[in-house]
Amino acid sequence: MAGNDDDLGRSDGLPLADEQRDELLARQARLVDARAAAEAAQQDRDEYIVDLDDAGVGPGATAAALGLLRASVERVLTDRRAAETAQRLAADVPRAAARSALDRAQERVDQAWKDAAD
Secondary structure: EEEEEOOOEEOOOOOHHHHHHHHHHHHHHHHHHHHHHHHHHHHHHHHHHHHHHHOOOOOHHHHHHOOOOOHHHHHHHHHHHHHHHHHHHHHHHHHHHHHHHHHHHHHHHHHHHHHHHO
């Protein structure tokens, strides 16, 4: 930046001209597109790392082959395992709640039979 002019050619406090506004919006759109592309590439890379791990390739070999730090590969695998564990636990919650409700109902039935016998 030179002086008070920003990289769109306007001074601080002055409104944007139509062409400057259009350029700013175009830059923002390019940034959003680039961010989406980077996130998609990151997801693809993470899936590839998990596939390599599933195939028995160790984190060290994967990191060396992809030019990454071993810690980065291990982080991807740890995050993936944590997500899978959370999904399994979330799937078990309804069954556990139903099992608990059935156990409580059975206790009430048993107590009612016991009270009736007394």
